[in-house]
Amino acid sequence: MASTPQRYILAPVQGFRASRDNPREMSLFSSLHRLATTSAVGALSSPLGAGIPMRVVDSIGETKPKLIECLPENLAALRASHPSMRILPVVYYQPALAPRARVRRAMAMAAAAAAPAPAPGLSVQVLSGATGSPAAGVTVVAFTDFASRTGAEGTTDAAGRVTLALGGVTAHIERLYIYPPTDPASGHWPALQENVVLNSGDTIQLLAVDLSFQDCVRHFYGADDLALGAGVTVGVVDSGVALNHPDLTVSGGQNTVTGEDPSLFGDNATEGHGTHVAGIIAARGTPPTGIRGVAPGVTLRSYRVFGQGQLNASNYDIAKAVDAAVSDGCMLLNLSLGSAAGSPPDPALESALTDAHNAGVLVFVANGNDGRQPVGYPASDTFSQAVSAMGRAGTFPDGTEPAGSVAAPFGTDPANFIADFSNIGPETDFTGPGVGVISTLPGGYGVMSGTSMATPAEVGAAARVLSADPSILAMAANADRTAAMIAALAAKTTDLGFDPTFEGKGIITP
Amino acid sequence: MARFILRYSGGAAPEEHADLVNAASNVKVLDRSPKMMLVEASEDDAQKLAGQLPGWSLHPEQQYNIPDTRKRIVNDVEPA
Numbered sequence: 001m002a003s004t005p006q007r008y009i010l011a012p013v014q015g016f017r018a019s020r021d022n023p024r025e026m027s028l029f030s031s032l033h034r035l036a037t038t039s040a041v042g043a044l045s046s047p048l049g050a051g052i053p054m055r056v057v058d059s060i061g062e063t064k065p066k067l068i069e070c071l072p073e074n075l076a077a078l079r080a081s082h083p084s085m086r087i088l089p090v091v092y093y094q095p096a097l098a099p100r101a102r103v104r105r106a107m108a109m110a111a112a113a114a115a116p117a118p119a120p121g122l123s124v125q126v127l128s129g130a131t132g133s134p135a136a137g138v139t140v141v142a143f144t145d146f147a148s149r150t151g152a153e154g155t156t157d158a159a160g161r162v163t164l165a166l167g168g169v170t171a172h173i174e175r176l177y178i179y180p181p182t183d184p185a186s187g188h189w190p191a192l193q194e195n196v197v198l199n200s201g202d203t204i205q206l207l208a209v210d211l212s213f214q215d216c217v218r219h220f221y222g223a224d225d226l227a228l229g230a231g232v233t234v235g236v237v238d239s240g241v242a243l244n245h246p247d248l249t250v251s252g253g254q255n256t257v258t259g260e261d262p263s264l265f266g267d268n269a270t271e272g273h274g275t276h277v278a279g280i281i282a283a284r285g286t287p288p289t290g291i292r293g294v295a296p297g298v299t300l301r302s303y304r305v306f307g308q309g310q311l312n313a314s315n316y317d318i319a320k321a322v323d324a325a326v327s328d329g330c331m332l333l334n335l336s337l338g339s340a341a342g343s344p345p346d347p348a349l350e351s352a353l354t355d356a357h358n359a360g361v362l363v364f365v366a367n368g369n370d371g372r373q374p375v376g377y378p379a380s381d382t383f384s385q386a387v388s389a390m391g392r393a394g395t396f397p398d399g400t401e402p403a404g405s406v407a408a409p410f411g412t413d414p415a416n417f418i419a420d421f422s423n424i425g426p427e428t429d430f431t432g433p434g435v436g437v438i439s440t441l442p443g444g445y446g447v448m449s450g451t452s453m454a455t456p457a458e459v460g461a462a463a464r465v466l467s468a469d470p471s472i473l474a475m476a477a478n479a480d481r482t483a484a485m486i487a488a489l490a491a492k493t494t495d496l497g498f499d500p501t502f503e504g505k506g507i508i509t510p
Numbered sequence: 511m512a513r514f515i516l517r518y519s520g521g522a523a524p525e526e527h528a529d530l531v532n533a534a535s536n537v538k539v540l541d542r543s544p545k546m547m548l549v550e551a552s553e554d555d556a557q558k559l560a561g562q563l564p565g566w567s568l569h570p571e572q573q574y575n576i577p578d579t580r581k582r583i584v585n586d587v588e589p590a
Contacts, residue, residue, distance in 0.1 A: 141581055149584035167587045177581050239576070258541040258548055273576050312573040316515045316541070316548045323545055337574045348515045348569035355545075369577040376577070405579070421579045450579045 003501075006072050006426070007057065011065040011086040013358065013479060018063040025084060032066045033059045052078050072426030073500035079382070079429065080490040080505060083357075083483040086382040121163035122171055122200045126156050126178060129188055130208035134160025137181035138206070142166060142198065146174045169200035177401060180206060182271045182446050189436070189447050190401035207397055209438055209445055212287040216395040216433035217280060217457050220507065221294040221464075226284055228510075229295025229463035231473050234281055235325035235333045236456070237318060238274030240304035242267040242442040247285035247292075248278055252328070253302035256320040257313075265302040269309055272441040274302065276448050277336050279440030280456035281463070291438060291445060294460025297467065301330060305337075313337060319352035326359045329477075331466065331485070334459045335365040335384075336452035341373030341423050342380075349378050357383040360481035364430075364459045366451035368423040375425040379451075384429075385462075385486075388502060389422040389454035391435025402436030402449055412497030422451055424502050431496065431503035432458040464510035465492045513540065513571040514556040516547040520565055523547075527563050534559050 010032065012018045018029040036059035054070035070078065079087060126138045136158050143151040144166065151173070154162040164171075176198065178191040188206040214222070233251075241250050243266040253265035267275050282300040283293035303321035305313040318337070325333055333356065339346070356363050365384040368376035379386035393415040396402035407420035418424070419435050434454030438447055462485075466472055469488055475481040495506040516531065522544040531547055532539055536555040541548040548571065549556060560568035 139580070141583060143581070143583070144587055146581075149582070150587060151583050151585075152587055153583045165587060167589055171587075175581070179580055256543075271576070306576070312575050314513075315569070315572045315574065316513075316546065318574060319515070319517070320541075320543045320546060323543060327544075337576055339572070339574055346569070346572055347567065348517060348572075351517050351519065351567065366577055369579045404581070419579075448579075450577055452577055 003072055005055070005069045007067060007069050008075070009065050009088040010068055011088055012063075013084045013086060013354070022084075026063065028082065028085070029063050029066070032056050033062045036066065052081065054078070075426040076429050076500050076504040080486055083486040084479050088382060122166045122169055122198060123161055123163045124198065124200070125160045125203045126162070127160060127203055127205045128208070129206040132205070134158070135180065135188070135206060136160060138162075139179040140164065141177040141179070142171070142173045143175045144171060144173060166198070171198050173198050175404065177404070178204060178206065179401070180446070182441055187444050187446060189397060191399060192401040192404045193399065207400060209447060210288065211291050211438065211445060213397070213438065214395060215436055215438045216392045217294065217437050217453075219392055219395050220433050221457060221461060223292050223294055223296055225297075227297040229282070229460065229467050230297035231467050232295070232332060232463040233299040233301060233328070233330045234295075234459060234463055235301045235303050235328070235330035236274055236278045236281070237303045237305055237321045237325065237333055237335050238277050238337065239270055239272075239306040240265055240267045240274045241278040241300070241302035242272070242275040242440070245275065245279075245440050245442065247283040247290045247440050248275070249282075249284060249300060250278070250302050251299050253304070254321065254324045255304040256317045256324060257304060257307045258317060260307060265304045267442045268304060268306050270306065270311055272446070273336070273452065274304070275442050276439045276446065277334060277452060277456045278302065280437060280453060281334065281460040283440050291440060293439075294457055295463040295467070298460070298463045301325065301328060315346050315348045319348050322352040322356055322363070326356050326361050330361060332459050332462055333361060333363045334456050335363060335378065336450070336455045338366055338368045338376035338379055341368055341370040341376050343377040345381060346377055350381055353378060353381050353383045357482050358479045360475070360477035360479065362462065362482055362485050364455050364462070366455040367428060369421040369450050370423050371421050373423050375423050375427040380425070380427040385458070386427045386429050386504070387451060387455040387458050388424055388428050388431045388504070389419040389434030389449070389451045390416055390431045390496070390503070390507070391419050392416050392433065396436035400436060405435050405449060409498050409502060416496055418498055418502045419449065421449070426501055428501060429504040430458045430493065431498065431507055432461070458508050461508035461510050462489055465489055465508060468510070511550055511552060513548060513550050515569045515571055516549060516560060516563070516566050517569065518545050518566050523566075527566065530562065531559060
């Protein structure tokens with residue numbers, strides 16, 4: 001798909017002027033300044049060899065920011081070849097006009113009408129695939145019209161039963177999603193049935209997770225050697241990591257949630273998100289009784305930023321976690337979190353990410369799951385390694401929920417696709433397997449999908465690349481190390497045949 | 511009253527700056543790290559305080575979520 005050149009601001013790594021203490025930065029900004037006097041499309045010299053077509057539209061001064069024009073699909077290559085440079089979007093401001101009032105819904109008329117009689121219910125029972133016993137806490141979502149998201153949903157009781165307000169005891173369901181709970185009793189694949197007739201009294205049996213199954217992470221990154229990733233310390237900034245899971249070894253960390261005990265960096269008793277993320281990177285189990293992560297040899301640390309029982313995190317707690325992880329010697333950080341698609345930069349986090357960059361730490365961030373929407377923040381930060389989610393046909397069982405995420409575009413290998421939920425945009429640096437991923441949960445195992453899962457897969461792959469490069473491991477923790485890490489990863493990245501706005505430079509292939 | 515982040519650009523923040531924040535009458539310090547402070551204050555008071563602290567920047571506290579992929583019902587089925 002052809003795109004048109006867009007304008008961006010190239011700024012020094014810190015502040016407004018290139019530093020005279022950094023000869024490479026000075027030389028780059030001086031050459032760009034000279035290019036600003038010509039209108040020709042030039043090619044920015046790249047240590048990786050390939051020139052990147054771009055035009056320098058304006059320069060504030062020899063050592064100051066430049067306004068450039070280049071194709072959005074070239075941004076990933078530009079970031080990879082010049083990691084010590086900030087690439088900022090050009091932001092246009094509009095007059096602060098008061099928004100016009102709009103009718104949202106005919107609430108007044110609806111309120112005036114008589115309350116409708118309760119809809120008749122359609123009761124179904126969900127059974128465990130492992131034991132055949134009733135499965136409690138399962139969320140059943142039945143769409144009669146998926147495009148308009150019309151339907152009914154509910155959660156099963158102790159008898160595994162749920163009653164859905166579908167207007168009758170029989171209903172044609174376009175898509176029926178069944179999400180098992182993420183508690184120790186889960187261990188099931190989320191299910192998807194399409195175009196089914198559901199009758200009251202029907203039973204649905206979930207499929208138990210087989211830890212030997214080759215999911216998309218194992219397809220791309222199956223790891224037999226427990227030493228893979230050794231020498232690299234990885235920080236998971238998330239909801240905490242279960243400290244007593246037999247497949248996980250957490251070497252330390254910190255709970256940075258304001259008002260909570262800093263020593264409680266274990267799982268925060270919500271959905272086990274951080275434990276799942278950590279397992280994708282570093283689980284050390286062996287199938288069929290355990291699971292193996294992408295880089296089981298890394299030193300794993302947990303930085304909890306979601307409060308106990310909470311599903312949102314403050315930018316203060318996240319920035320504090322990033323600072324702590326940098327100070328604790330992490331080389332790679334995983335942030336599977338973010339704001340709504342296309343949110344503006346957050347200066348507090350921006351500052352922490354810049355400090356991490358300057359301290360030799362590479363931060364991977366999930367693009368977000370808003371369905372082909374712009375990349376969220378902090379993934380869109382110039383110093384983040386933004387990760388989209390891809391999937392692969394044949395890496396999830398028939399009748400399971402990942403089938404609903406298959407969507408164009410497809411890669412050079414048509415079995416590969418970019419997940420329908422993945423956010424995309426020119427800020428994307430990598431894509432990773434994130435559709436139907438088996439990993440650790442507090443007290444067991446489960447399946448999750450998301451850019452949240454694709455990000456740790458790429459963090460694990462990055463750890464394997466860096467672990468095999470003693471020169472990088474020996475470097476001082478500063479911006480030069482970050483630049484060396486980015487260059488090493490770029491050299492080990494494979495283009496899967498998607499547009500760069502979908503995959504950045506591609507998938508890391510250690 | 512709202513919550514604001516004070517962040518120091520550089521290494522560890524000077525101790526005398528922390529003392530200044532702690533002494534401010536209309537500002538409550540909720541948390542502190544080597545580079546940051548989380549404070550509760552009116553926007554005016556927070557900005558006034560930040561203006562007295564060289565090397566510090568002031569930012570509003572914001573919330574972030576775990577990205578979710580679960581499909582959800584937006585419209586209920588109309589009663590028959």
